[in-house]
Amino acid sequence: MTHLIELTTPYLLLDPEKMQRNIMRLQAHMDELGVVLRPHVKTAKSIDVVRRLFPSGVGPITVSTLKEAEYFADFGFTDMTYAVGISPDKLPRVARLIHAGVRLRVLLDSVEQAQAVVAFAQRDGIRIPALIEIDCDGERAGLRESDEKIIAIARILQESHQFEGILMHAGGSYHCPDKAAKEAAAEHERATAVTVKQRLNTAGIDCPVVSVGSTPTAHFATDLTGVTEVRAGVYVFHDLVMAGIHVCExxxxxxxxxxxxxxxxxxxxxxxxxxxxxxxxxxxxxxxxxxxxxxxxxxxxxxxxxxxxxxxxxxxxxxxxxxxxxxxxxxxxxxxxxxxxxxxxxxxxxxxxxxxxxxxxxxxxxxxxxxxxx
Amino acid sequence: MTHLIELTTPYLLLDPEKMQRNIMRLQAHMDELGVVLRPHVKTAKSIDVVRRLFPSGVGPITVSTLKEAEYFADFGFTDMTYAVGISPDKLPRVARLIHAGVRLRVLLDSVEQAQAVVAFAQRDGIRIPALIEIDCDGERAGLRESDEKIIAIARILQESHQFEGILMHAGGSYHCPDKAAKEAAAEHERATAVTVKQRLNTAGIDCPVVSVGSTPTAHFATDLTGVTEVRAGVYVFHDLVMAGIHVCExxxxxxxxxxxxxxxxxxxxxxxxxxxxxxxxxxxxxxxxxxxxxxxxxxxxxxxxxxxxxxxxxxxxxxxxxxxxxxxxxxxxxxxxxxxxxxxxxxxxxxxxxxxxxxxxxxxxxxxxxxxxx
The missing domain is CATH 2.40.37.20 (D-serine dehydratase-like domain)
Structure with a gap:
């Protein structure tokens, strides 16, 4: 622990007023668009920062590790999405959080993962809410919007009442310096989400959660019709990458x-x-x-x-x-x-x-x- | 702390036999060349690793932060060189270690730093042993071998009995895939050191410590005449960069x-x-x-x-x-x-x-x- 009486450099300085301004800017934009913000706490990983987002609240938050989930659960947070594809060996830690009263959603994009989640939940006598990851821009994990497996996976989860919806992350928006390109990335993310949701509905599957987000698309979205929540993380602090693509100064x-x-x-x-x-x-x-x-x-x-x-x-x-x-x-x-x-x-x-x-x-x-x- | 009964990935696995082989290989080479090895503990930062270098010893070690110095001092290490240029505001922490019985050498390359070290030591009633940093290949900090300031700084330190010698790091050797180039980098590092030592001696200044080192030059030196100690850090574990320049497999x-x-x-x-x-x-x-x-x-x-x-x-x-x-x-x-x-x-x-x-x-x-x- 750093002794503040004699600070040794290098140390990390946080300007709380700039942070507050960043928090309020995106929250105001989300309020305007009528969508819930589910901040990604992977950037700050600090209760003192996240308490500025939720002065007395319990979420919703997004986490990138189970350690973050456990840490924020210890501070009373109960509404979390673990936004990295789940592997079966992590399910015991997920289950412990669920048993402790945390509504922790997991993410997956394969039949094998869905079967593992369902089997574990049945054995453990709990419900593990799950989201299907959709890839809207070829950047990372997830199923493409037209993939038949989306319906197959949703059915497996639905049968045990564990299907909650879909999640995507427009990582490609990090390469968009132009305003028009960022707006287009946001609209593409939204449109992909809505298309997948409609495919699920047509197949008779309810899709209550439609989660999108990246810091650039969150700030440049002009319409989020059909989206239920937006995730963003780095906006709380911002950085040179975000300044370089004109998301901040x-x-x-x-x-x-x-x-x-x-x-x-x-x-x-x-x-x-x-x-x-x-x-x-x-x-x-x-x-x-x-x-x-x-x-x-x-x-x-x-x-x-x-x-x-x-x-x-x-x-x-x-x-x-x-x-x-x-x-x-x-x-x-x-x-x-x-x-x-x-x-x-x-x-x-x-x-x-x-x-x-x-x-x-x-x-x-x-x-x-x-x-x-x- | 990781609970070993249910290891969550990602985790960092250490093969103790490979480590031991790496440790023994360089030690044997140093023994053959008749030079003391002062391992750089910045790579491992773990008493359990460094105990494999010094089963019951107290050093000599090289550190890259004062936190490392304090940590290893707590485990009984008393012979250390802090191989990053000293800033005056760090001297109170240095002094605390010296008061606790640690022989902690600091590094500097300017008259201002030497004056600050001397003034602080006099005020505090201690001796702060200091080395002058020499730059042998233009990669980082230090004075070039012909710089007049070397003598001036040594005199300032010598007057208060704080001058211990010179230190250099052949960082350029990291770009040498060829055996001959690594051998040449090692010989250049040695020759530069000896030249500076001779300049100091000619000026009537004793230079007991002649410290050189980098993992590539330590392994490829064929003669270390005139050098009193070699520093290397990453060799304990090795990595793809070292394999890429054929220092290890x-x-x-x-x-x-x-x-x-x-x-x-x-x-x-x-x-x-x-x-x-x-x-x-x-x-x-x-x-x-x-x-x-x-x-x-x-x-x-x-x-x-x-x-x-x-x-x-x-x-x-x-x-x-x-x-x-x-x-x-x-x-x-x-x-x-x-x-x-x-x-x-x-x-x-x-x-x-x-x-x-x-x-x-x-x-x-x-x-x-x-x-x-x-």
Whole structure:
């Protein structure tokens, strides 16, 4: 646990006002579209953050690991979707949560998984609510909308009253810098969902849950008719990847890594800091974007980005800070011991390198612990 | 803490026999060259691993964070080098360790740092042994061998009896697949060290410590005359980056991530597992090598690699397993629930995603915890 009286860099700073603004922005958009938001807590993994989403509530949330499910259950959350395909060996942990009163939905996309869930539930005398994963853009897991197996799986689950609906994730929207492209990705996600729901209904199968979501499509959806809930995670903090595709501005990014200058290489135009990849993560999510931000954008401690200053290279505990290639800006004067803030490429990856968030309050710093692992 | 009775994937498996073989191989080479090995514990960060290097000893070790220094001090280690440039605000933590009886050397490459160390030591009434960082290949921090500042800094430290010597790291050797190139990198590292030591001696400054090292140069050095110690870290586990530059074989890699198959995409030739980048890390260290191993090489549970099978893509908790582009091999039949082992690109990065190692013993599994953070 970090001792706040003598903070050692690198540490992870969280701006609670920016976070609150991000939370309210998406919630307002969802309210406008009349859809429930089921935030994905995989980004923050911290009760102190998630309590800002649900001051006294019990969900709904999305989790990426059973450890998150158990952690949030301990804090009274009872409405969760575990949004990674279930393997049979994880069902005992799922069952323990269900026995403890958590409504935990699992996700699957094969007959084998459906049969395993049904068999386990019957043996254990419980109901394990399940969603079928649909792939709307070829990015990851799930069945294509026209796949015959959707109906077959839904029937297997329906017979034991375990079928709850469908879930998809428009991961392709992460590659859409244009507003029109993000809007089209959102509409494609919605339309695919509605088509599958209609196919199920035509086959005589009720489909109460129609879950879609990604941070870009959640923000750029203009109509969500037929959708019952939206999932999004990284929006709570935002990051350079989201800024790079114009889902947020740099100024919306609520977390940054605080680093100390530990040296200089004037011959190379480098400023060395103590935030290497162990702090920033190896995520290079902006490498394929229009503007490659290296391992992160370097800011003064008040949050103002230095012009063209990025982390160009890292080793485990060293970060090389330099001007972007071709820049005509001047390298700022930063002495050994000076502090900088580094905006991360990918909030989920960078936050996972830390055991919690340092949060400035009116006249103190507080520490919000987070979990990692499985 | 992982409950070994029901291991949830992904988890990190450590083969203690392969590790022991790796440890013995480098130790034998160092013994042959007559040089002390100061292992870098930043890779393992686990007393259970480091006890295999020093069954009852107190070091010498190299650390990359003060948290590692404090952790190993708690287990009785007293001889450490903190091999990341020191910033003045970290000196109170350094001093606490020195007061507790740890011989902790710090590293620096500027007059400002030397002055700060001397001033702090005088104020605190202790001696803080310091090494000057030399850059032998332009990869990271340090002063070039001809830099006048080396002598100036050494004098500042020498006056207060805090100068111990010089340290360099041939990071460039990571880009040397050829045997001759690795041997040349090792000789260049040694020769640079000896040149700097001679410059110091000529200036009337004693230089007792001449510390060099990187896993490739440590293994391929053929002569270390003039060097007093060698540092290396990743060799304890090895990884795909080291195999890619022929420092080890695939079969030497002692850690792997155990994953479970959670689905299939026959239309794309994908097998989905539950080891995404959160487990494997975002490290793509083989991307620039001759053979790009994606996010890792996929093996059967007995450790045999499947022909041409790698993790081609990841999201947070999903890994896409597929045949290498252009492969004529057949996708192995792996059912939902089947387990695989994935060899990591970079052992330091992958191990840091976990809170410890699952280690098979004669007829049980044990858990060796590790630390992360600062």
């Amino acid at each position: 740099l100024d919306d990014i609520a977390i940054s890594v605080v680093a100390t200058v530990i040296g200089h290489r004037p011959d190379k135009g480098w400023i060395m800091t103590d935030a290497g990849w162990m702090a920033l993560s190896r995520d290079r999510g902006t490498a394929q974007q229009e503007l490659d931000q290296g391992y992160g954008v370097v800011c003064a401690m008040d949050g103002t980005p230095y012009r063209d200053l990025i982390v160009t290279n890292t080793s485990q505990e060293h970060g090389v800070v330099a001007l972007r290639k071709g820049s005509k800006a001047k390298l700022p004067k930063l002495a050994v011991g000076d502090k900088v803030r580094i905006l991360p490429n990918h909030a989920c990856a960078t936050a996972s390198q830390f055991d919690g968030y340092v949060v400035p309050k009116i006249d103190e710093l507080v520490f919000w612990p987070r979990i990692n692992g499985w | 695939l079969d030497d890699i002692a850690i792997s991530v155990v994953a479970t198959v959670i689905g299939h995409r026959p239309d794309k030739g994908w097998i989905m597992t539950d080891a995404g980048w959160m487990a494997l890390s975002r490290d793509r260290g083989t991307a620039q090598q001759e053979l790009d191993q994606g996010y890792g090489v996929v093996c059967a549970m007995d450790g045999t690699p499947y022909r041409d099978l790698i993790v081609t893509n990841t999201s947070q908790e999903h890994g896409v397993v597929a045949l290498r582009k252009g492969s004529k091999a057949k996708l192995p039949k792996l059912a939902v629930g089947d387990k695989v082992r994935i060899l990591p690109n970079h052992a330091c990065a992958t191990a840091s995603q976990f809170d410890g190692y699952v280690v098979p013993k004669i007829d049980e599994l044990v858990f060796w915890p590790r630390i992360n953070g600062w």
